[in-house]
Amino acid sequence: MxxxxxxxxxxxxxxxxxxxxxxxxxxxxxxxxxxxxxxxxxxxxxxxxxxxxxxxxxxxxxxxxxxxxxxxxxxxxxxxxxxxxxxxxxxxxxxxxxxxxxxxxxxxxxxxxxxxxxxxxxxxxxxxxxxxxxxxxxxxxxxxxxxxxxxxxxxxxxxxxxxxxxxAESLDGNAMQGWDQPPAGNEAMERYLVHLEETLKDLEFLRPEAPKKLMTRLRRLYQRTRLDEMEVNLLRGILTSTQQWVGKAKAQQEQKNAD
Structure with a gap:
């Protein structure tokens, strides 16, 4: 280039x-x-x-x-x-x-x-x-x-x-050079992080009594990691499956309580 x-x-x-x-x-x-x-x-x-x-x-x-x-x-x-x-x-x-x-x-x-x-x-x-x-x-x-x-x-x-x-032509040593997938865009990362927060709430891992900085620290983790587009899609697929299983478990528990 x-x-x-x-x-x-x-x-x-x-x-x-x-x-x-x-x-x-x-x-x-x-x-x-x-x-x-x-x-x-x-x-x-x-x-x-x-x-x-x-x-x-x-x-x-x-x-x-x-x-x-x-x-x-x-x-x-x-x-x-x-x-x-x-x-x-x-x-x-x-x-x-x-x-x-x-x-x-x-x-x-x-x-x-x-x-x-x-x-x-x-x-x-x-x-x-x-x-x-x-x-x-x-x-x-x-x-x-x-x-x-x-x-x-x-x-x-x-x-x-x-x-x-x-x-200085100091363009050597780029960690993303030759990567098989392009880095995820900011909008895709933001959608993933919102999805992650929703899933953690569904799992009741993220509760009102949870540490205030929990999501901030998770955001820092993922922003620092520099995910590529395929990695974001894979992680969102995992979150979607997790939400589906949580939904099934809650429905079964409600049915059991009703019986």
Missing amino acids: TDSTALDNIRIVLVNTSHPGNIGAVARAMKNMCLSRLYLVAPKKFPHDEALWRSANAEDVLEKAVVVETLGEAIADCQLVIGTSARERTVPWPLLDPRHCMGQALAEADAGCEVALVFGREDRGLTNEELQRCNLHVHIPANPEYSSLNLGMAVQVLTYELRMQLL
């Missing part, structure tokens, strides 16, 4: 951006580093003249921007979703620095995977629920005494690392 095609498989996703100027600054940062695919999740103001002005001749990126209402829509067909995180979480998640993270992103994009780099709101970043839809988290190790980065700067850091990885 050519270098340009690898970058064509990478999208920048901005969630609930408040200031249109920041969207323009992100478009400029992207074009500086040869990226062109911008997704906007429920932006407060777009299109807007300030976005155009701040883009500094990156109007083509803005013109092709895809506007959607939910994060799920923006990443539905992605096999690798990387969320930017500025703080530690109660349940730790795979957390990488920009250099190593962008190396993996570029390698998987080069192998044909759709990759999303997700950036949150200017004032509070991504929610825990949004971060749980990501396979990996990336943290920019800024000065701990002054760690505030604006949106354009954060995008510039990660896209710069992508560009440097590209120039």
Whole structure:
């Protein structure tokens, strides 16, 4: 796959951006580093003249921007979703620095995977629920005494690392290279995780008194594992059979009680 095609498989996703100027600054940062695919999740103001002005001749990126209402829509067909995180979480998640993270992103994009780099709101970043839809988290190790980065700067850091990885031709050693099945997309993984939660409730394994972070930890497990499409289908088949057997067992117990 050519270098340009690898970058064509990478999208920048901005969630609930408040200031249109920041969207323009992100478009400029992207074009500086040869990226062109911008997704906007429920932006407060777009299109807007300030976005155009701040883009500094990156109007083509803005013109092709895809506007959607939910994060799920923006990443539905992605096999690798990387969320930017500025703080530690109660349940730790795979957390990488920009250099190593962008190396993996570029390698998987080069192998044909759709990759999303997700950036949150200017004032509070991504929610825990949004971060749980990501396979990996990336943290920019800024000065701990002054760690505030604006949106354009954060995008510039990660896209710069992508560009440097590209120039270094560090595309070897991708764990998914030559795999017999494509990685499962984010939407397929989300359907599986919802199905898993429903099945665990049917089994009465997931009860109100169960640990609060149980599903979060299971989500982390599966997002870290990077299932392929066939593996997800196999696991969903197991869940469906499990639900059928549970249903039969409950019906038999009800009949026995009635007798």
